[in-house]
Every structure is written in structure tokens, then in C-alpha cells.
Amino acid sequence: MSNKTILITGATSGIGYSLFEQYSEQGEQVIVCGRNQQQLSSMGNVAFKTCCFDITDQQAIEEASRTIESLDVLILNAGNCRYIDDAKHFDGELFADVIQTNLISLGWLLQYLLPKVKKGGQVVFVSSSATLLPFQRSEAYGASKAGVDYLAKSLKLDLIKEEIDVTLIHPGFIKTPLTDKNDFSMPFLLSSDEAASRIIIAIEKRKSYAHFPKRLTLLLKAISLLPDFVWQKIIVKD
Ligand SMILES: NC(=O)c1ccc[n+]([C@@H]2O[C@H](COP(=O)([O-])OP(=O)(O)OC[C@H]3O[C@@H](n4cnc5c(N)ncnc54)[C@H](OP(=O)(O)O)[C@@H]3O)[C@@H](O)[C@H]2O)c1
Structure with a gap:
């Protein structure tokens, strides 16, 4: 069987880096993307190709896309998380920044990279289990990822005729630089290697949806x- 060409955004760190390592070990051709040129250079010996661009920069994405021939799997994983600390004095700039990075950028990435995905290929969205329930301080992050959920589910319907599968991923808490900043307890924390293994299995099985760890995500779903007043009592901490 021939190697697959897999592009991963946000491959310089955390979940994306673990996906890069595991796919490379399997012998796949991995195109790694991020802004951290130093980190990308250190991955250059193993990666099929490195692309340094900011996902909020439309022109940079277009330029990078011109250097890419075709893709079997497009993994849209890059993202950031910032919290609204004072809801009454809402930080519109923070909100715009998170929506821009986690949601708007996906439109540009799809515009330039989806045409490269072969018939029979796959597009994968790394969203978050934060969309299963509203959480305090998560107005920006949660709204951005709820947008990702809808985007993935809607795109899935329209790509059926193109014979391209779409997979939506809802990770729980994963230990990465993104969550190392958190000052609250993160139940059932998984390593980025464990998260990457689960994502790879979901992609292999061409699942439309994967969520993990189930002991967290099923609890959130339940x-x-x-009723609103009950779950709100459970969730609100102060
Ligand atoms: N960790 C968790 O508990 C958790 C849970 C649910 C969902 N997720 C989602 O999983 C994804 C990966 O998160 P992670 O935890 O692995 O975080 P991470 O270690 O902070 O990695 C984030 C990656 O995104 C890239 N990135 C961020 N902003 C970018 C931008 N403007 N342009 C280009 N690349 C950018 C970073 O690359 P550069 O620094 O090189 O730009 C980095 O490689 C995110 O979408 C996150 O929301 C994480």
C-alpha cells in the first residue's frame, strides 16, 4: 500500500506534534504546519514537508497551498484557548482573536487546501468536548468550537458527492502547552500521545465523530x- 500524504495544522506542539510523530512512525508522508519556524526546522528531517504560516493570514495560506500537490488527509488541528475573566467587562478583542484563530481561519484553510484533497480523502476537525456543555469563562473558546462543530457537520453533507469523508473530534482534557496554563482541575487528563492514537484510529475507521475519554464526554453528554437549572447548578463554581 502506498504512503498517505497527511497535512496537520498546529503540528509544532501538543496533539498535532504527537500526530506527526505517530504518522511518521507508520511511514506516512506528513506535511507539518505552524508558526514556530525553529520547531518546524527541527522536524524537517522526518517530515515530508514543513510549512510555516499563520492560519489567520489568508495570503500566507494561499502561498503555502501552492507548494502542495495533493492530500489524502487534511487535519485542521491548530487552535488557541483564551478565557473571558470578567464577563461584565467583556473583552471583545480577546473574543475576536479566538474566533479568528479557531473558526474564521478554517474558512481560508478550506478554501485553499480542500481542493488538494483527493477523491476518497478525508478532512478532520479537532474541535473540543467543551461544546457538549457551556462552561464559565469559555464564551470565546466554546463559541469558536461550537462553530467548528456546525462547520464540520454541514461540510460532511456537502462532501458526500465529492467522496471525501469528514471527521469531527471532541477531545476532553489533554496535557499540552495549551492546558498547562489552566489553573483549574482537569478530570481524566490524557497525554497528547493517547489523544493522537485515538484520533488516528477514528481517521482509519473513517468515523464521522469521535470523542474521548468516554468517562468524561459521556458524563458531559448525560x-x-x-433540565437547565440542574446542570447550571452542577457547572457554576462561583
Ligand atoms: N489540550 C486540550 O485539552 C484540548 C482539548 C480539546 C481540544 N483541543 C484542541 O486541540 C487543538 C490542539 O491543541 P493543543 O492542546 O495541542 O495545543 P498546543 O500544544 O498549544 O498546540 C497548538 C498548535 O496550534 C498552532 N497554532 C496556534 N495558533 C496558530 C496560528 N495563528 N497559526 C498557525 N498555527 C497556530 C501552534 O503552532 P505555532 O505555535 O507553531 O504557531 C501549535 O502547533 C486545538 O484546536 C485545541 O483547541 C485541545
Whole structure:
């Protein structure tokens, strides 16, 4: 069987880096993307190709896309998380920044990279289990990822005729530089290697949806079915 060409955004760190390592070990051709040129250079010996661009920069994405021939799997993983610390004095700039990075950029990435995905190929969205229930301080992150959920589910319907599968991923808490900043307890924390293995299995099985760890995501799904006043009591901390 021939090697697959797999592009990963946000491959310089965390979940994306673990995906790069595991796919490279399997012998796949991995195109790694990120802004950290130093880190990309250190991956250059193993990676099929490195692309340094900011996903919020339309022109940079277009330029990078011109250097890419075709893709079997497009993994849209890059993202950031910032919290709204004072809801009453809402930080519109922070909100715009998170929506721009986690959601708007996906439109540009799809515009330039989806045409490269072969018939029979796959597009994967790394969203978040944060969309299963509203959480405090997550107005920006949660809204951006809820947008990703809808985008993935809608795109799935329109890509059926193109014979391209779409997979939506809902990770729980994963230990990465993104969550190392968190000052609250993160139940059932997984390593980025464990997260990457689960994502790779979901892609291999061409699942439309994968969520993990189930002990967290099923609990969140169950709580979300309760009446509003009940789950709000469970979630609100102060
Ligand atoms: N960790 C968790 O618990 C968790 C849970 C649910 C969902 N997720 C999602 O999983 C994805 C990966 O997160 P992670 O935890 O692995 O975080 P991470 O270690 O901070 O990695 C984030 C990656 O995204 C890239 N990135 C961020 N902003 C970018 C930009 N403007 N342009 C280009 N690349 C950018 C970073 O690359 P550069 O620094 O090189 O730009 C980095 O490679 C995110 O979408 C996150 O929302 C994470």
C-alpha cells in the first residue's frame, strides 16, 4: 500500500506534534504546519514537508497551498484557548482573536487546501468536548468550537458527492502547552500521545465523530440532558 500524504495544522506542539510523530512512525508522508519556524526546522528531517504560516493570514495560506500537490488527509488541528475573566467587562478583542484563530481561519484553510484533497480523502476537525456543555469563562473558546462543530457537520453533507469523508473530534482534557496554563482541575487528563492514537484510529475507521475519554464526554453528554437549572447548578463554581 502506498504512503498517505497527511497535512496537520498546529503540528509544532501538543496533539498535532504527537500526530506527526505517530504518522511518521507508520511511514506516512506528513506535511507539518505552524508558526514556530525553529520547531518546524527541527522536524524537517522526518517530515515530508514543513510549512510555516499563520492560519489567520489568508495570503500566507494561499502561498503555502501552492507548494502542495495533493492530500489524502487534511487535519485542521491548530487552535488557541483564551478565557473571558470578567464577563461584565467583556473583552471583545480577546473574543475576536479566538474566533479568528479557531473558526474564521478554517474558512481560508478550506478554501485553499480542500481542493488538494483527493477523491476518497478525508478532512478532520479537532474541535473540543467543551461544546457538549457551556462552561464559565469559555464564551470565546466554546463559541469558536461550537462553530467548528456546525462547520464540520454541514461540510460532511456537502462532501458526500465529492467522496471525501469528514471527521469531527471532541477531545476532553489533554496535557499540552495549551492546558498547562489552566489553573483549574482537569478530570481524566490524557497525554497528547493517547489523544493522537485515538484520533488516528477514528481517521482509519473513517468515523464521522469521535470523542474521548468516554468517562468524561459521556458524563458531559448525560449532564447536558438534565433540565437547565440542574446542570447550571452542577457547572457554576462561583
Ligand atoms: N489540550 C486540550 O485539552 C484540548 C482539548 C480539546 C481540544 N483541543 C484542541 O486541540 C487543538 C490542539 O491543541 P493543543 O492542546 O495541542 O495545543 P498546543 O500544544 O498549544 O498546540 C497548538 C498548535 O496550534 C498552532 N497554532 C496556534 N495558533 C496558530 C496560528 N495563528 N497559526 C498557525 N498555527 C497556530 C501552534 O503552532 P505555532 O505555535 O507553531 O504557531 C501549535 O502547533 C486545538 O484546536 C485545541 O483547541 C485541545
